[in-house]
Amino acid sequence: MTRLSSYAEDERRHLLELPCPTFDSTPFVAAPALDTLRIAIISTAGLHRREDPPFGLGASDYRLIPSNTPANDLIMSHVSTNFDRTGFQMDVNMVFPLDRLNTLVEQGYIGSVATYHYSFMGATEPEKMEATARNLAGIMKKDGVSGVLLVPV
Amino acid sequence: MGALAHYIEEEGIATTQISLIREHTEIIKPPRALWVSFELGRPLGIPNDENFQLKVLRQALHLFAAETGPILEDFPEDAPDEGTEQTQIACPVSFGNRDEDNGTEPSLSSRFSREIEELSPWYSLSHSKKNRTTIGISGLSINEAANLLSLFTDNTRRPELLQDPALADQLRLACEDIKAYYFEAISSQPGQPTDGKSLAAWFWRDTAAALMINRAREICLAESSGKMRLLGKLLLIPRNQLHNFTRVE
Numbered sequence: 001m002t003r004l005s006s007y008a009e010d011e012r013r014h015l016l017e018l019p020c021p022t023f024d025s026t027p028f029v030a031a032p033a034l035d036t037l038r039i040a041i042i043s044t045a046g047l048h049r050r051e052d053p054p055f056g057l058g059a060s061d062y063r064l065i066p067s068n069t070p071a072n073d074l075i076m077s078h079v080s081t082n083f084d085r086t087g088f089q090m091d092v093n094m095v096f097p098l099d100r101l102n103t104l105v106e107q108g109y110i111g112s113v114a115t116y117h118y119s120f121m122g123a124t125e126p127e128k129m130e131a132t133a134r135n136l137a138g139i140m141k142k143d144g145v146s147g148v149l150l151v152p153v
Numbered sequence: 154m155g156a157l158a159h160y161i162e163e164e165g166i167a168t169t170q171i172s173l174i175r176e177h178t179e180i181i182k183p184p185r186a187l188w189v190s191f192e193l194g195r196p197l198g199i200p201n202d203e204n205f206q207l208k209v210l211r212q213a214l215h216l217f218a219a220e221t222g223p224i225l226e227d228f229p230e231d232a233p234d235e236g237t238e239q240t241q242i243a244c245p246v247s248f249g250n251r252d253e254d255n256g257t258e259p260s261l262s263s264r265f266s267r268e269i270e271e272l273s274p275w276y277s278l279s280h281s282k283k284n285r286t287t288i289g290i291s292g293l294s295i296n297e298a299a300n301l302l303s304l305f306t307d308n309t310r311r312p313e314l315l316q317d318p319a320l321a322d323q324l325r326l327a328c329e330d331i332k333a334y335y336f337e338a339i340s341s342q343p344g345q346p347t348d349g350k351s352l353a354a355w356f357w358r359d360t361a362a363a364l365m366i367n368r369a370r371e372i373c374l375a376e377s378s379g380k381m382r383l384l385g386k387l388l389l390i391p392r393n394q395l396h397n398f399t400r401v402e
Contacts, residue, residue: 003190004176011393020180021156028184031167031217039214042161044154054290056322057383072285077326081391084194084349085329086336089287091200100197100206110214126156133157137164147217148161149210150170150183151196152154 021126032111037147040114040140041065044122045088045095045153046078055079055121060128062136065117067098080123083153095153114145122153155181169216171196171209172225182223185216189228192349198232200347205232240346242339242355261368262303264361269299272338279341288333291326295334298327306368321373321380325388328366335362357394366390367398 004012031037046055048063054077055063065074071092076085087094098117104110118136120129140148155178158168162184169185172178173193178186189209191198197206212228276295280286291298304310305324314320335356339345346352357363366389373385390398 004174008393014392015174016176018177020177021159022180023159023182026182026184026223027159027162028222029162029165029167030220034214034217037214037217042157044157050289054322054326057388075287075289077290077329079325079388081388082193082393084192084353085287085333086340086347086349086352087192087195087197087200089333089337090340090347092285093203093206094195094197094200097197097206097210100203100210103203103207104210104214109211120157122154126154129157130160133160134164137161137166140161140166141164145166147214148158148166148168149213150154150158150168152171152173153194153196 019125032146034110035108036111038112038114038144039101039110039147039149040143040145041096041098041101041117041149041151042136043096043117043119043151043153045076045119045151046121046123047074047076047096047119049073050075058124058128059121060124060132062118062120062132065096065119067113067115067117078121078123078153095151097149097151101149110147114140114143116140116143155183155186158183158186167217169213171213175225175227178225182225184222184224185219186223186225187213187216187228188225191232194349195232198230205230240348240351242345242351242359261361261364262306265299265303265365268361269295269334272335275338275341276334279337282341286333286337288330288337291323291330293327293330295330298330298334301327302331302365302369306365306372311372315376315378315381321378321384324369325384328369328389331362331366332356335360353391353394357390357397363390363394363397370398 004015049069050073052063057079074092076088093099101113105112154170158170162168170183172186172188173196175188197209199205209228216224305314336352370385370389373381376382
Protein backbone atom coordinates (compact mmCIF):
# COMPACT_ATOMS: atom_id res chain seq x y z
CA MET A 1 0.00 0.00 0.00
CA THR A 2 1.34 3.43 -0.91
CA ARG A 3 -0.01 6.26 1.13
CA LEU A 4 2.01 9.37 1.78
CA SER A 5 2.22 8.39 5.42
CA SER A 6 4.21 5.31 4.35
CA TYR A 7 6.85 7.32 2.49
CA ALA A 8 10.21 8.27 3.94
CA GLU A 9 9.91 11.59 5.72
CA ASP A 10 11.86 13.69 3.19
CA GLU A 11 9.98 12.16 0.26
CA ARG A 12 6.64 12.67 1.99
CA ARG A 13 7.50 16.28 2.77
CA HIS A 14 8.59 16.91 -0.80
CA LEU A 15 5.32 15.56 -2.21
CA LEU A 16 3.22 17.46 0.30
CA GLU A 17 5.03 20.69 -0.50
CA LEU A 18 4.45 20.43 -4.25
CA PRO A 19 2.25 23.36 -5.21
CA CYS A 20 -1.31 22.40 -6.16
CA PRO A 21 -3.65 24.81 -7.93
CA THR A 22 -6.86 25.66 -6.14
CA PHE A 23 -10.15 26.75 -7.65
CA ASP A 24 -13.12 28.61 -6.21
CA SER A 25 -15.54 26.03 -7.53
CA THR A 26 -15.63 22.67 -9.28
CA PRO A 27 -17.20 22.50 -12.74
CA PHE A 28 -19.44 19.48 -13.20
CA VAL A 29 -20.87 18.26 -16.49
CA ALA A 30 -23.54 15.58 -16.34
CA ALA A 31 -22.21 12.63 -18.32
CA PRO A 32 -24.25 10.59 -20.80
CA ALA A 33 -25.10 7.00 -19.86
CA LEU A 34 -21.95 4.97 -19.34
CA ASP A 35 -22.71 2.50 -22.14
CA THR A 36 -22.96 5.37 -24.62
CA LEU A 37 -19.84 7.26 -23.55
CA ARG A 38 -17.06 7.84 -26.04
CA ILE A 39 -13.85 7.92 -23.99
CA ALA A 40 -10.51 9.58 -24.68
CA ILE A 41 -7.46 9.03 -22.49
CA ILE A 42 -5.32 11.91 -21.32
CA SER A 43 -2.10 10.70 -19.74
CA THR A 44 0.44 12.87 -17.94
CA ALA A 45 3.17 10.23 -18.25
CA GLY A 46 5.10 12.01 -21.00
CA LEU A 47 4.17 9.33 -23.54
CA HIS A 48 4.66 9.70 -27.25
CA ARG A 49 5.23 7.79 -30.44
CA ARG A 50 8.81 7.03 -31.42
CA GLU A 51 8.62 9.49 -34.29
CA ASP A 52 7.61 12.37 -31.99
CA PRO A 53 10.03 14.69 -30.20
CA PRO A 54 10.66 13.83 -26.55
CA PHE A 55 9.32 16.03 -23.78
CA GLY A 56 11.72 18.43 -22.12
CA LEU A 57 11.67 20.41 -18.91
CA GLY A 58 8.72 22.77 -18.72
CA ALA A 59 6.90 21.26 -21.70
CA SER A 60 3.27 22.38 -21.70
CA ASP A 61 2.27 20.84 -25.02
CA TYR A 62 0.92 17.39 -25.68
CA ARG A 63 1.58 14.48 -27.98
CA LEU A 64 -1.16 12.91 -30.03
CA ILE A 65 -1.64 9.15 -29.70
CA PRO A 66 -3.95 7.65 -32.36
CA SER A 67 -5.93 4.71 -31.03
CA ASN A 68 -4.31 2.37 -33.55
CA THR A 69 -0.81 3.12 -32.22
CA PRO A 70 1.05 -0.18 -31.63
CA ALA A 71 2.30 -0.66 -28.06
CA ASN A 72 5.88 -0.86 -29.30
CA ASP A 73 5.53 2.62 -30.74
CA LEU A 74 4.88 4.22 -27.35
CA ILE A 75 7.83 5.47 -25.32
CA MET A 76 8.08 7.71 -22.27
CA SER A 77 10.28 10.80 -21.91
CA HIS A 78 8.85 12.30 -18.72
CA VAL A 79 11.61 14.32 -17.04
CA SER A 80 11.06 13.05 -13.50
CA THR A 81 13.07 10.12 -12.21
CA ASN A 82 10.92 9.84 -9.11
CA PHE A 83 8.34 7.32 -10.22
CA ASP A 84 8.44 3.70 -11.28
CA ARG A 85 8.80 3.03 -15.00
CA THR A 86 9.09 -0.75 -14.76
CA GLY A 87 5.31 -1.20 -14.76
CA PHE A 88 5.09 0.63 -18.09
CA GLN A 89 8.03 -1.37 -19.40
CA MET A 90 6.22 -4.63 -18.59
CA ASP A 91 2.76 -3.55 -19.74
CA VAL A 92 1.75 -0.42 -21.62
CA ASN A 93 -1.71 -0.63 -20.05
CA MET A 94 -0.21 0.29 -16.69
CA VAL A 95 -0.20 3.94 -17.75
CA PHE A 96 -2.12 3.94 -21.03
CA PRO A 97 -5.01 1.47 -20.66
CA LEU A 98 -6.25 1.56 -24.24
CA ASP A 99 -6.48 -2.23 -24.56
CA ARG A 100 -8.53 -2.33 -21.37
CA LEU A 101 -10.90 0.36 -22.65
CA ASN A 102 -11.37 -1.64 -25.83
CA THR A 103 -12.27 -4.65 -23.69
CA LEU A 104 -14.83 -2.54 -21.84
CA VAL A 105 -16.33 -1.53 -25.19
CA GLU A 106 -16.58 -5.21 -26.19
CA GLN A 107 -18.28 -5.90 -22.87
CA GLY A 108 -20.76 -3.08 -23.50
CA TYR A 109 -19.62 -1.25 -20.36
CA ILE A 110 -18.76 1.92 -22.31
CA GLY A 111 -19.88 3.01 -25.75
CA SER A 112 -16.68 3.55 -27.72
CA VAL A 113 -13.08 4.66 -27.63
CA ALA A 114 -12.03 7.94 -29.22
CA THR A 115 -9.97 8.09 -32.38
CA TYR A 116 -7.23 10.08 -30.66
CA HIS A 117 -5.72 10.17 -27.19
CA TYR A 118 -3.24 12.59 -25.65
CA SER A 119 -0.27 12.80 -23.34
CA PHE A 120 1.15 15.72 -21.43
CA MET A 121 4.29 15.68 -19.29
CA GLY A 122 3.02 16.04 -15.76
CA ALA A 123 6.05 17.71 -14.18
CA THR A 124 5.04 21.04 -15.73
CA GLU A 125 2.97 23.42 -13.63
CA PRO A 126 -0.65 22.74 -14.63
CA GLU A 127 -1.41 26.45 -15.04
CA LYS A 128 0.97 26.47 -18.02
CA MET A 129 -1.13 23.76 -19.66
CA GLU A 130 -4.43 25.57 -19.23
CA ALA A 131 -4.76 27.18 -22.65
CA THR A 132 -3.63 24.00 -24.39
CA ALA A 133 -6.04 21.86 -22.36
CA ARG A 134 -8.98 24.15 -23.13
CA ASN A 135 -8.11 24.08 -26.82
CA LEU A 136 -7.79 20.31 -26.67
CA ALA A 137 -11.29 20.04 -25.22
CA GLY A 138 -12.62 21.67 -28.39
CA ILE A 139 -10.72 19.19 -30.54
CA MET A 140 -12.03 16.24 -28.53
CA LYS A 141 -15.60 17.44 -28.95
CA LYS A 142 -15.12 17.24 -32.72
CA ASP A 143 -13.98 13.62 -32.21
CA GLY A 144 -17.30 13.03 -30.46
CA VAL A 145 -15.64 12.53 -27.07
CA SER A 146 -18.17 12.64 -24.23
CA GLY A 147 -15.95 11.45 -21.39
CA VAL A 148 -12.26 11.90 -20.63
CA LEU A 149 -10.28 9.48 -18.51
CA LEU A 150 -7.24 11.18 -17.00
CA VAL A 151 -4.42 8.87 -15.98
CA PRO A 152 -1.52 10.20 -13.87
CA VAL A 153 1.88 8.65 -13.42
CA MET B 154 -3.77 16.03 -13.39
CA GLY B 155 -6.68 17.42 -11.37
CA ALA B 156 -6.23 20.84 -12.91
CA LEU B 157 -6.43 19.41 -16.43
CA ALA B 158 -9.73 17.77 -15.47
CA HIS B 159 -10.95 21.12 -14.15
CA TYR B 160 -10.10 22.95 -17.39
CA ILE B 161 -11.62 20.29 -19.66
CA GLU B 162 -14.79 19.98 -17.61
CA GLU B 163 -15.18 23.78 -17.73
CA GLU B 164 -15.08 23.46 -21.51
CA GLY B 165 -18.04 21.08 -21.36
CA ILE B 166 -16.69 17.51 -21.37
CA ALA B 167 -17.22 15.22 -18.38
CA THR B 168 -14.02 13.84 -16.85
CA THR B 169 -12.94 11.16 -14.44
CA GLN B 170 -9.45 10.47 -13.23
CA ILE B 171 -7.23 8.18 -11.25
CA SER B 172 -5.50 9.82 -8.29
CA LEU B 173 -2.18 8.56 -6.96
CA ILE B 174 -1.74 11.19 -4.25
CA ARG B 175 -4.95 11.67 -2.34
CA GLU B 176 -3.70 14.76 -0.53
CA HIS B 177 -3.21 16.59 -3.83
CA THR B 178 -6.63 15.59 -5.12
CA GLU B 179 -8.27 16.80 -1.91
CA ILE B 180 -6.78 20.25 -2.56
CA ILE B 181 -7.47 20.50 -6.31
CA LYS B 182 -10.98 18.99 -6.08
CA PRO B 183 -11.39 17.72 -9.66
CA PRO B 184 -14.94 16.74 -10.65
CA ARG B 185 -14.49 12.96 -10.28
CA ALA B 186 -11.50 11.03 -8.98
CA LEU B 187 -10.69 7.52 -7.85
CA TRP B 188 -7.78 7.35 -5.43
CA VAL B 189 -5.64 4.22 -5.68
CA SER B 190 -2.98 3.14 -3.21
CA PHE B 191 -0.51 2.06 -5.88
CA GLU B 192 3.09 3.06 -6.35
CA LEU B 193 3.80 6.24 -8.32
CA GLY B 194 4.14 5.21 -11.96
CA ARG B 195 1.63 2.35 -11.64
CA PRO B 196 -1.84 3.93 -11.79
CA LEU B 197 -3.49 0.71 -13.01
CA GLY B 198 -1.94 -1.33 -10.22
CA ILE B 199 -0.47 -4.58 -11.52
CA PRO B 200 1.30 -5.16 -14.84
CA ASN B 201 -0.22 -7.81 -17.11
CA ASP B 202 -3.16 -8.41 -14.77
CA GLU B 203 -6.08 -7.58 -17.03
CA ASN B 204 -8.77 -8.39 -14.50
CA PHE B 205 -7.25 -6.19 -11.81
CA GLN B 206 -6.77 -3.30 -14.25
CA LEU B 207 -10.35 -3.66 -15.46
CA LYS B 208 -11.57 -3.43 -11.88
CA VAL B 209 -9.70 -0.16 -11.42
CA LEU B 210 -11.03 1.20 -14.69
CA ARG B 211 -14.63 0.19 -14.06
CA GLN B 212 -14.62 1.97 -10.73
CA ALA B 213 -13.03 5.11 -12.20
CA LEU B 214 -15.49 5.13 -15.10
CA HIS B 215 -18.45 4.40 -12.84
CA LEU B 216 -17.92 7.88 -11.38
CA PHE B 217 -19.42 9.25 -14.60
CA ALA B 218 -22.78 8.16 -13.19
CA ALA B 219 -22.46 10.60 -10.29
CA GLU B 220 -24.96 13.43 -10.39
CA THR B 221 -22.98 15.92 -8.33
CA GLY B 222 -19.36 16.59 -7.57
CA PRO B 223 -16.61 16.88 -6.68
CA ILE B 224 -16.45 13.23 -5.85
CA LEU B 225 -13.37 11.42 -4.55
CA GLU B 226 -13.66 7.68 -3.98
CA ASP B 227 -11.06 5.21 -2.73
CA PHE B 228 -10.26 2.03 -4.61
CA PRO B 229 -10.56 -0.65 -1.94
CA GLU B 230 -7.67 -2.92 -2.95
CA ASP B 231 -3.92 -2.63 -2.79
CA ALA B 232 -1.68 -4.05 -5.50
CA PRO B 233 -0.81 -7.49 -4.09
CA ASP B 234 2.87 -7.53 -5.01
CA GLU B 235 3.58 -4.15 -3.49
CA GLY B 236 4.68 -5.30 -0.10
CA THR B 237 6.83 -3.08 2.04
CA GLU B 238 9.56 -5.72 1.90
CA GLN B 239 11.76 -5.68 -1.18
CA THR B 240 12.57 -8.98 -2.80
CA GLN B 241 16.23 -9.57 -3.38
CA ILE B 242 16.93 -10.08 -7.07
CA ALA B 243 18.93 -13.18 -7.83
CA CYS B 244 20.72 -12.18 -10.98
CA PRO B 245 22.17 -15.04 -13.04
CA VAL B 246 24.44 -12.46 -14.61
CA SER B 247 27.44 -12.05 -12.35
CA PHE B 248 28.03 -8.37 -11.72
CA GLY B 249 30.42 -8.96 -8.83
CA ASN B 250 30.38 -6.95 -5.65
CA ARG B 251 30.01 -3.28 -6.40
CA ASP B 252 31.73 -2.38 -3.15
CA GLU B 253 34.91 -3.83 -4.55
CA ASP B 254 35.02 -0.97 -7.04
CA ASN B 255 38.26 0.89 -6.56
CA GLY B 256 36.86 4.04 -8.13
CA THR B 257 39.22 4.12 -11.05
CA GLU B 258 37.63 5.12 -14.30
CA PRO B 259 38.73 2.20 -16.52
CA SER B 260 37.57 -0.36 -14.01
CA LEU B 261 34.08 1.07 -13.58
CA SER B 262 33.68 1.84 -17.25
CA SER B 263 34.73 -1.65 -18.28
CA ARG B 264 32.42 -3.23 -15.73
CA PHE B 265 29.61 -1.11 -17.09
CA SER B 266 30.38 -2.34 -20.61
CA ARG B 267 30.43 -5.93 -19.38
CA GLU B 268 27.04 -5.52 -17.73
CA ILE B 269 25.57 -4.23 -20.97
CA GLU B 270 27.02 -7.18 -22.82
CA GLU B 271 25.96 -9.79 -20.27
CA LEU B 272 22.40 -8.50 -20.13
CA SER B 273 22.11 -8.50 -23.91
CA PRO B 274 20.57 -12.00 -24.29
CA TRP B 275 18.00 -11.20 -21.58
CA TYR B 276 17.11 -7.92 -23.22
CA SER B 277 16.74 -9.72 -26.57
CA LEU B 278 14.52 -12.31 -24.91
CA SER B 279 12.35 -9.58 -23.40
CA HIS B 280 12.04 -7.87 -26.77
CA SER B 281 11.12 -11.03 -28.62
CA LYS B 282 8.67 -12.25 -25.97
CA LYS B 283 6.79 -8.96 -25.73
CA ASN B 284 7.46 -7.75 -29.26
CA ARG B 285 8.03 -4.45 -27.55
CA THR B 286 10.72 -2.29 -25.99
CA THR B 287 10.51 1.11 -24.32
CA ILE B 288 14.06 2.00 -25.27
CA GLY B 289 14.39 4.72 -27.86
CA ILE B 290 13.79 8.14 -26.36
CA SER B 291 17.43 9.15 -26.89
CA GLY B 292 17.43 8.03 -30.50
CA LEU B 293 20.62 6.10 -29.71
CA SER B 294 21.27 2.37 -29.68
CA ILE B 295 21.98 0.98 -26.22
CA ASN B 296 25.69 0.80 -27.02
CA GLU B 297 25.68 4.39 -28.23
CA ALA B 298 23.83 5.51 -25.10
CA ALA B 299 26.29 3.64 -22.88
CA ASN B 300 29.17 5.13 -24.83
CA LEU B 301 27.82 8.66 -24.36
CA LEU B 302 27.65 8.11 -20.60
CA SER B 303 31.17 6.67 -20.55
CA LEU B 304 32.58 9.53 -22.59
CA PHE B 305 30.87 12.07 -20.36
CA THR B 306 32.55 10.60 -17.29
CA ASP B 307 35.94 10.63 -19.03
CA ASN B 308 37.72 13.83 -18.05
CA THR B 309 39.66 13.94 -21.31
CA ARG B 310 36.62 13.52 -23.56
CA ARG B 311 34.02 15.55 -21.67
CA PRO B 312 35.16 19.06 -22.73
CA GLU B 313 34.39 18.26 -26.34
CA LEU B 314 30.95 16.92 -25.46
CA LEU B 315 30.16 20.02 -23.43
CA GLN B 316 30.37 22.11 -26.60
CA ASP B 317 27.00 20.66 -27.61
CA PRO B 318 24.17 22.75 -26.12
CA ALA B 319 21.87 19.72 -26.34
CA LEU B 320 24.16 17.57 -24.20
CA ALA B 321 22.11 17.81 -20.98
CA ASP B 322 18.95 16.64 -22.71
CA GLN B 323 20.78 13.93 -24.62
CA LEU B 324 22.51 12.63 -21.51
CA ARG B 325 19.23 12.49 -19.57
CA LEU B 326 17.50 10.57 -22.36
CA ALA B 327 20.48 8.22 -22.76
CA CYS B 328 20.43 7.42 -19.03
CA GLU B 329 16.70 6.68 -19.20
CA ASP B 330 17.31 4.31 -22.11
CA ILE B 331 20.10 2.58 -20.19
CA LYS B 332 17.84 2.11 -17.17
CA ALA B 333 15.07 0.75 -19.39
CA TYR B 334 17.54 -1.71 -20.93
CA TYR B 335 18.54 -3.04 -17.51
CA PHE B 336 14.97 -3.28 -16.23
CA GLU B 337 13.61 -4.94 -19.36
CA ALA B 338 16.50 -7.42 -19.34
CA ILE B 339 16.27 -8.37 -15.66
CA SER B 340 12.48 -8.63 -15.81
CA SER B 341 12.74 -11.29 -18.52
CA GLN B 342 14.76 -13.59 -16.28
CA PRO B 343 12.71 -16.35 -14.67
CA GLY B 344 11.50 -15.86 -11.14
CA GLN B 345 12.41 -12.21 -10.77
CA PRO B 346 10.13 -9.89 -8.79
CA THR B 347 7.93 -7.50 -10.72
CA ASP B 348 7.44 -4.80 -8.12
CA GLY B 349 9.11 -1.48 -8.72
CA LYS B 350 10.78 -1.24 -5.33
CA SER B 351 12.72 -4.49 -5.70
CA LEU B 352 13.78 -3.67 -9.26
CA ALA B 353 14.88 -0.16 -8.31
CA ALA B 354 16.80 -1.43 -5.27
CA TRP B 355 18.67 -3.89 -7.49
CA PHE B 356 19.60 -1.33 -10.11
CA TRP B 357 20.66 1.48 -7.82
CA ARG B 358 22.40 -0.70 -5.26
CA ASP B 359 24.05 -3.41 -7.31
CA THR B 360 24.99 -2.24 -10.78
CA ALA B 361 27.98 -0.46 -12.28
CA ALA B 362 25.50 1.43 -14.47
CA ALA B 363 24.14 3.13 -11.38
CA LEU B 364 27.67 4.09 -10.32
CA MET B 365 28.27 5.51 -13.79
CA ILE B 366 25.10 7.57 -13.62
CA ASN B 367 26.08 8.77 -10.17
CA ARG B 368 29.49 9.75 -11.47
CA ALA B 369 27.75 11.74 -14.21
CA ARG B 370 25.52 13.31 -11.55
CA GLU B 371 28.54 14.46 -9.54
CA ILE B 372 30.16 15.92 -12.65
CA CYS B 373 26.94 17.75 -13.57
CA LEU B 374 26.68 19.25 -10.08
CA ALA B 375 30.16 20.74 -10.47
CA GLU B 376 29.48 22.25 -13.90
CA SER B 377 28.92 25.96 -14.38
CA SER B 378 25.95 25.53 -16.70
CA GLY B 379 22.62 25.84 -14.90
CA LYS B 380 21.11 23.21 -17.16
CA MET B 381 23.83 20.70 -16.31
CA ARG B 382 23.52 21.42 -12.59
CA LEU B 383 19.76 20.93 -12.78
CA LEU B 384 20.34 17.63 -14.54
CA GLY B 385 22.63 16.51 -11.76
CA LYS B 386 20.42 17.78 -8.98
CA LEU B 387 17.07 16.40 -10.12
CA LEU B 388 16.98 14.40 -13.30
CA LEU B 389 19.39 11.47 -13.09
CA ILE B 390 18.84 9.65 -9.82
CA PRO B 391 15.57 9.32 -7.87
CA ARG B 392 15.52 11.15 -4.56
CA ASN B 393 14.80 7.94 -2.71
CA GLN B 394 17.89 6.23 -4.15
CA LEU B 395 20.50 8.89 -3.42
CA HIS B 396 21.35 7.16 -0.14
CA ASN B 397 23.04 4.42 -2.17
CA PHE B 398 25.80 6.81 -3.12
CA THR B 399 26.87 8.29 0.18
CA ARG B 400 29.97 6.06 -0.08
CA VAL B 401 31.13 7.76 -3.28
CA GLU B 402 30.07 11.24 -2.22
